[in-house]
Amino acid sequence: MCYNSYPVTVCFCTLAIHAPYRRRARTLCASARVPWVVVTDEPEDFVDLPVRAIRRAPSGPMAVDYLANLSPTGEGRGAAAYHDKRFALIAALQDFDTAIYVDADSRITRLPPLGVFPAGVAVLPVVQKNIGEHLDTCGRWRLPFFAELAQDLTGDDKILASARWCHETLIAVTGDGNETSFFEVWERGANFLQARGVYSGEGGVIGLAAAYAGWTVDYEALTSIGASIQHEGGGPKKA
Numbered sequence: 257m258c259y260n261s262y263p264v265t266v267c268f269c270t271l272a273i274h275a276p277y278r279r280r281a282r283t284l285c286a287s288a289r290v291p292w293v294v295v296t297d298e299p300e301d302f303v304d305l306p307v308r309a310i311r312r313a314p315s316g317p318m319a320v321d322y323l324a325n326l327s328p329t330g331e332g333r334g335a336a337a338y339h340d341k342r343f344a345l346i347a348a349l350q351d352f353d354t355a356i357y358v359d360a361d362s363r364i365t366r367l368p369p370l371g372v373f374p375a376g377v378a379v380l381p382v383v384q385k386n387i388g389e390h391l392d393t394c395g396r397w398r399l400p401f402f403a404e405l406a407q408d409l410t411g412d413d414k415i416l417a418s419a420r421w422c423h424e425t426l427i428a429v430t431g432d433g434n435e436t437s438f439f440e441v442w443e444r445g446a447n448f449l450q451a452r453g454v455y456s457g458e459g460g461v462i463g464l465a466a467a468y469a470g471w472t473v474d475y476e477a478l479t480s481i482g483a484s485i486q487h488e489g490g491g492p493k494k495a
Contacts, residue, residue: 268356379478409441
């Protein structure tokens, strides 16, 4: 795929709420010499690192909530959703053309040349299905909630057959003027689902937001970076 050959500035960002993720984020930020934005509940934990640490209290469930209060995720119920990562992307885009979100429980071994990113959203090609197709085979219990959300956003649920599911561990957002709409719909979708007790499906919300903003999800721009990142995975982290 050919991209417009213009220079862009890139910032990496992550979300580090509560001690287990702050510790992991410190190691992550030290693993690559690039600009970093960290959204965290304790910015003081990052004062010795060359990062921009932004204080934010969580607006939705975080790891401690999944471990202590919420029903188990995974095993057909869908992965835990951390919608607050959008705030890291928003902060990084204030001063940069492209924001790349990396899960805090990741390590960057050898960062390749970053190149140029297409406008809109880029994700890893882990799930290359529309939202309806993905929900039909993974966590089907969520489908009625997403149909209701789609109707709330657009008046019907047809968008589920075209909007793409976005794998959320590594995300690049490049602004083109439509990013405000993208983040507004992401927030609206997060609030909609959480109000109904649905704490998974973040990739679907991101996909709906991208479609609403008129963006085509790109599966290629992050592949070389993704190959250099080791993701711990395994769900919410204990202290």
